[in-house]
Amino acid sequence: MRIKLNCNYQNLKKNYLFSEIARRVAEYGASNPPRRIVRLGIGDVTLPLTPSVTRAMENAVAEMGKKETFQGYPPSFGYDFLLSAISAHYAAYGADIGTDEIFVSDGAKSDAGNITDIFGSNPVLITDPVYPVYYDSNVMAGNGVTFVPANRQNGFLPPPPAEKTEGALIYLCSPNNPTGAVYDKAGLKAWVDYALETGSLIIFDSAYEAYIKGGLPHTIYQIEGARDCAIEICSFSKTAGFTGVRCSWTVVPRGLASGGVRIAELWARRQATKFNGVSYIVQRGAEAALSEKGYSECMELVGYYMENARVIAELLNKKGIYYTGGVCAPYIWMQCQDGLDSWSFFDKLLKEAQVVGTPGAGFGANGEGFFRLTAFGTREDTYEAVRRLDAVL
Amino acid sequence: MRIKLNCNYQNLKKNYLFSEIARRVAEYGASNPPRRIVRLGIGDVTLPLTPSVTRAMENAVAEMGKKETFQGYPPSFGYDFLLSAISAHYAAYGADIGTDEIFVSDGAKSDAGNITDIFGSNPVLITDPVYPVYYDSNVMAGNGVTFVPANRQNGFLPPPPAEKTEGALIYLCSPNNPTGAVYDKAGLKAWVDYALETGSLIIFDSAYEAYIKGGLPHTIYQIEGARDCAIEICSFSKTAGFTGVRCSWTVVPRGLASGGVRIAELWARRQATKFNGVSYIVQRGAEAALSEKGYSECMELVGYYMENARVIAELLNKKGIYYTGGVCAPYIWMQCQDGLDSWSFFDKLLKEAQVVGTPGAGFGANGEGFFRLTAFGTREDTYEAVRRLDAVL
Numbered sequence: 011m012r013i014k015l016n017c018n019y020q021n022l023k024k025n026y027l028f029s030e031i032a033r034r035v036a037e038y039g040a041s042n043p044p045r046r047i048v049r050l051g052i053g054d055v056t057l058p059l060t061p062s063v064t065r066a067m068e069n070a071v072a073e074m075g076k077k078e079t080f081q082g083y084p085p086s087f088g089y090d091f092l093l094s095a096i097s098a099h100y101a102a103y104g105a106d107i108g109t110d111e112i113f114v115s116d117g118a119k120s121d122a123g124n125i126t127d128i129f130g131s132n133p134v135l136i137t138d139p140v141y142p143v144y145y146d147s148n149v150m151a152g153n154g155v156t157f158v159p160a161n162r163q164n165g166f167l168p169p170p171p172a173e174k175t176e177g178a179l180i181y182l183c184s185p186n187n188p189t190g191a192v193y194d195k196a197g198l199k200a201w202v203d204y205a206l207e208t209g210s211l212i213i214f215d216s217a218y219e220a221y222i223k224g225g226l227p228h229t230i231y232q233i234e235g236a237r238d239c240a241i242e243i244c245s246f247s248k249t250a251g252f253t254g255v256r257c258s259w260t261v262v263p264r265g266l267a268s269g270g271v272r273i274a275e276l277w278a279r280r281q282a283t284k285f286n287g288v289s290y291i292v293q294r295g296a297e298a299a300l301s302e303k304g305y306s307e308c309m310e311l312v313g314y315y316m317e318n319a320r321v322i323a324e325l326l327n328k329k330g331i332y333y334t335g336g337v338c339a340p341y342i343w344m345q346c347q348d349g350l351d352s353w354s355f356f357d358k359l360l361k362e363a364q365v366v367g368t369p370g371a372g373f374g375a376n377g378e379g380f381f382r383l384t385a386f387g388t389r390e391d392t393y394e395a396v397r398r399l400d401a402v403l
Numbered sequence: 404m405r406i407k408l409n410c411n412y413q414n415l416k417k418n419y420l421f422s423e424i425a426r427r428v429a430e431y432g433a434s435n436p437p438r439r440i441v442r443l444g445i446g447d448v449t450l451p452l453t454p455s456v457t458r459a460m461e462n463a464v465a466e467m468g469k470k471e472t473f474q475g476y477p478p479s480f481g482y483d484f485l486l487s488a489i490s491a492h493y494a495a496y497g498a499d500i501g502t503d504e505i506f507v508s509d510g511a512k513s514d515a516g517n518i519t520d521i522f523g524s525n526p527v528l529i530t531d532p533v534y535p536v537y538y539d540s541n542v543m544a545g546n547g548v549t550f551v552p553a554n555r556q557n558g559f560l561p562p563p564p565a566e567k568t569e570g571a572l573i574y575l576c577s578p579n580n581p582t583g584a585v586y587d588k589a590g591l592k593a594w595v596d597y598a599l600e601t602g603s604l605i606i607f608d609s610a611y612e613a614y615i616k617g618g619l620p621h622t623i624y625q626i627e628g629a630r631d632c633a634i635e636i637c638s639f640s641k642t643a644g645f646t647g648v649r650c651s652w653t654v655v656p657r658g659l660a661s662g663g664v665r666i667a668e669l670w671a672r673r674q675a676t677k678f679n680g681v682s683y684i685v686q687r688g689a690e691a692a693l694s695e696k697g698y699s700e701c702m703e704l705v706g707y708y709m710e711n712a713r714v715i716a717e718l719l720n721k722k723g724i725y726y727t728g729g730v731c732a733p734y735i736w737m738q739c740q741d742g743l744d745s746w747s748f749f750d751k752l753l754k755e756a757q758v759v760g761t762p763g764a765g766f767g768a769n770g771e772g773f774f775r776l777t778a779f780g781t782r783e784d785t786y787e788a789v790r791r792l793d794a795v796l
Contacts, residue, residue, distance in 0.1 A: 012602030014523030123677025130407030209405030284516025
């Protein structure tokens, strides 16, 4: 075959983080470890869907099985019932987002990855460490990426760089995956001001917003000026346990434009051409998750995971180990011990404690020397992991 | 904002076909038409999901609501149970497709649109008229497209062009949307030979394969040599009525490579980065659709629609109007009457018969002068449309 392939793929690192973890765990698991392996690695949820969501999806399946209530192609950007529920969710945070500014899709990962489609070649700023999709999708698109280092000095909440980059795409994630660090209003305002000053666009990933307690911003649209410089991607995965259900949304404010072209129009065209909407059944489940009863059930899920986070954080406090996260986020980002690099620390915990976490280096150069533990395990697994870590740390 | 946008989007035509139809129908509908408007336009199904599918999805929802059976992130490329069912579906056609060659996704439209991601800039051959996504996604990617004209002379089944284009991406759809024409083995073999000779890659869309009767090929892998030059995209939308459920798959034979790079590896990387798998609930429904009982139920849906097609075709036979399709495909592609162009014919049928079809020009230049009717309406609507068309044609 003499087809030209996208040569940018050659610049991707060979192994995706989680497949490498799976490989090492499988290899170690084959050697008869002394105890069951406890996984606090991948950011997957473990609690079942809530009663309201389950009921709504059961009803939706039944509707799909009857001629009078069957639903064919969904609207490209989401059913009105779900768009209204999402709009109301924003209103509860004091953010005014119209239903015409919301695009429902099958996952934050899809949108975070596909969003590069609508842009030309721009400078890209990505905080490091970070969720790998932002970087990989820009490598695939052939875009040059500049990392903004997050580290102990800035509490893993880097401010905008001193040097002004004109017309950049800026990826921010708060609460952050992997560090669990959360920007306050002043921290986000600095980025919004930077974007407005440089004519840049912020792509804000708020997938973990449901874990925020207190007055920290849940959405970038709580920051003045954000409607003029930011897209936001959010998800039901971590709020409602939808990792296996698949539903998310992206907000593109209707006024956002560059060179007279509305960004919402490009995204709409992209989605209408390369996507065909989310399953009716899934959207009914998502709607239920945002209902009053459904949302309080979701907050119980969140509460369960955050108790896990508290227990992990308590151990690290006791040991005097530096970490971020765990308070308004389901991730705990801890410093590796004994001067180990993060993959060596991974191997150590796997071999000595049979506990699986995620090596920080997998999230970028500034993740080296750090390690991510998630609060998404079961309570029993979390207690067990904490007991074992107490013995080896 | 001073962001560079993807300037290729400016080369897209302003209105997407179906939104323009919706606009004209809404405008006409507002003027108090004498009768209810009957829609045989968009290719959406109308029959409900079958009992086997409904039951499987109800069970899956219930599983998701229990801790012991809850499913988190699905495998990026599909659950083994579904991959095995799809592999067996191919085996029934005599095609040997391994589970490692199948990538499950949320829709044929998604895959047909996203596949450009993994290629560089290649010449692109697209038969015309054709499903607009092939063309639009290549315009978005900035690829030059050469149309291969389908017309009355070749029965809307164009053979490969006399001129050999080296290393081309070739889009074929059989049974064809919009023409309903179906390649026989010799017709497909000519394309496979052309691709092998020129080092080209065929992207074969078989979304309507379930409508084929008799010995015509259901999959391009029934053609010798196809494993060395073809990707295939197929869907549950039209087989099992999944337009509102969303599930499809793409086959990338493991041996397909260019310049030593395996195409399956690029597609796997693309999907693992910009997609996160299909809902567990949906995949259980899809599995049920391919079970023995489930598939025979699906064949009842297909039979229902094909009886609609027969009734429409009968009218056109009676009137002596040229058409393709309607025998092994749910589309009837008819010549416009009275020398009208296809949008004028659309307006005529809307105003005189209150019947909505799809203007052929929306599918490409060679669609001008033709008109698509679908068999996906209800029996009652189809009879009503045929009665009305009988009066005005």
